[in-house]
Amino acid sequence: MPDPILKTEGLNSFYGDFQALFDLDIHVEEGEVLAIIGANGAGKTTLMRSITGLLKNGANEVSYRNEPIGHLRADQIASKGLALVPEGRQLFPSLSVEENLLIGGRVGRPGPWNLKTVCELFPILDERRNVPSTALSGGQQQMVAIGRALMSNPDLLLFDEISLGLAPVIIKTIYDALPGIVGEGMSAVIVEQDISKALAFSSRVYCLQEGRVSLEGASSTVSRDDISRAYFGVE
Amino acid sequence: MTDISQNITVSRASKASYIAAILGAVILVALVTAPLWAGRAELRLMGEIFLYLALASLWNLMAGYAGLVSVGQQAYVGFGGYMLFALTMFGGLHPIAAIGLAGVLGILIAIPVAFLIFRLRGAYFAIGTWVMAEVFRLSFAQVSALGGGSGSSLPVAIVRSLADGRQAREWTSYWLALGVVVVVITAVFLLLRSRRGLALSAIRDNELAAGSLGIDIWATKFVVYIVTGGLTAMVGALIFLQKLRISPDAAFSVNDWTAFVIFIVVIGGIGTLEGPIIGTLVFFALRETLADLGTTYLIILGLVAIIIMLKAPKGIWGLIRDRYDLQLFPLGYRVSQSKSDERS
């Protein structure tokens, strides 16, 4: 079995004095789409922040392609080929749509994604490229956020709550685009509140509860009962 | 869970604060009687220490508690000094009455100033206070009756009216300095213990949250600003009663009345009552040993302040308090379990 592209070993993450993750062990296989589900406050976003370097950890607690990265800064990790579509889009309000995309490509990794291919994926962005990013609808902003992450041609793409706060029709558009994004050998992690979406688009799933893994399994075989137990921690 | 509520006591005072109160009383008696045991030079130095301690405590109240970082307190020092001169020379007031009135006028002038500069936020507020101090300096330099740009000396008759004989004047001057620092520290202490003080602590810890709790941040800051302005003007009047000579550049010096004061508070520990006391002692210890170095001394002082700000932002008192959990002024509340329940 090949080595995983990303793994955490005994990951403990803190916000000040508050511990959000406890001895967390997870891994992402090369080329797979992994789903991470869990209730609010389970530690999903903290996990994303720890992996991407926005939270500092011990060097060996997070490794990427067998290289310890837990101690690196976010910009150093980004240049290794790891990108995040953050929760709530978080576009740069003083940058135009095109500028938001361009800044995503600043890492300068070679690959299929550039301004042209991203605009082919989401044609609406081409029309609105010179508009301030704040003038877009929520769904369009999400497209920019995804495009911005793709511009760095990552090998591992993390999606944090991509459907949160969006209309169902928009969510469908975005999920329809997903196979075209992760099909080309890219690995992906999807953090989702919408469990059926998460299971439908992933091959494997972790459920987090209070900072620990409460369930791990193949997305096609885990049962609804297992999930609700893992989700809420009730018997 | 067991019910432990009956065994919990809440108190403001601690053993350390009782000891500090007793020690403080002893020190105060010693200081009041200082003219009997200290020499003239020591008396002068102690008077100066008291005045700097008063300025530092006031600046600390604003910056450390109300989040009003001013680099323009020289405005009120100079204003108070000039009021002493004007009220005694033209109003015929006794110097001590003039000092008190300078404080009242300080509050009155601080009100319109606050309305203007409270429109600036954060760091821009700081520079705004400096602009105000410049406006004060340039304005007083235009008053030819007070000597214009070159300043004037306090007439001998007014100096004599303070007390009979040089020794009596020096003693009075010393007691006034001691009195003003006691007034200032007591006022700051009582303000912090009052409801307003609780609001101040909340603002210091989290301005946004304090606002959502219904604390009127603007009014609280406004009160702190004008009270500080008045008390600083009183200290300024006393400073220039000791100097006997005033000029715009000396009265509104940013280095003398603000830079040193900021360094004192930062070194001692900002946002605590104890910090300015320790900072003042360290400042004068450094000054008495290094003053011969001139500009190098000021460079060292600046470096020390920067290093403390970066490495130990709570200052010397913060380091001591973190290690020993001490609080000399009983401001906060302490929760403790009574002895009978001390199993855990």
Next chain:
Amino acid sequence: MEWVNAILQGTLLGGLYALFAAGLSLIFGVMRLVNIAHGDLIVLAAYLGLTVTSTIGVHPLLALAIVVPAMALIGYVLQRGILNFTLGDDLLPPLLVTFGLSVILQNALLEVYTADPQKMNAGALETASIPVGDLAVGVLPLLTFAFAIAVIAALQFVFYRTALGRAFRAVSDNQDIAQLMGLNRRHIFGLAMALALAVTAIAGILLGIRTSFDPSSGGGRLIFGFEAVIIGGLGNLWGTLAGGVILGVAQNIGAQINPGWQLLAGHLAFLVVLAIRPRGLFPRISG
């Protein structure tokens, strides 16, 4: 005619104030830092210019070729070495650390150059003038104003048309997300300070040609720059030029009435703007 002249000279003086203000505005825009030592850094640049002109005997304007990169380097090192460690939610550390720097700079300059006022000699440039109707417009003030326009246009270009400017704006918007884009904010802040102090170098040299300066001149320059920023409106570089002009004109009109009122009139203009338009005359629409 005297009044027209006062307004004209004041306008040109405003160019110098805009140069004082531009660096301050840039730094605040990118990292929300207000640098109390800004004025002392302007004076430092003037002294560096003095040293360069006196040691290798070049014209002060040629000294820019050395002083500008030198100040930029100082800016980068200062930011990475000290100021980056002060940035955060708390207002006090940057304010007090730059205040400490201000005192250190002043006294270091005093140690090296003494308290005697100095001035740079720019030869014929200082007295040259162009007749305009009945008035004579000095070449140096005109050149200063041209420098101000060029510097602000260049900053505007960098900020809104280049990858570096994108990085500045991105870091200013959201430091965490910018970091995820591979931008090291410590480096970006260093570059912003380098750019700001490069502008400061130009301001310092022009100041040193125009008037005499001494180690304590910094506070006044900081205040003028600050007033220009606030009058013009935060976050608006062209507004800063307008703010500088208003300040310069107010000062010259004040001086025309009574020589002692020059500075006071400038401060009063600032306070009037603060009283009636606290966000400045030309605030940026967003944020």
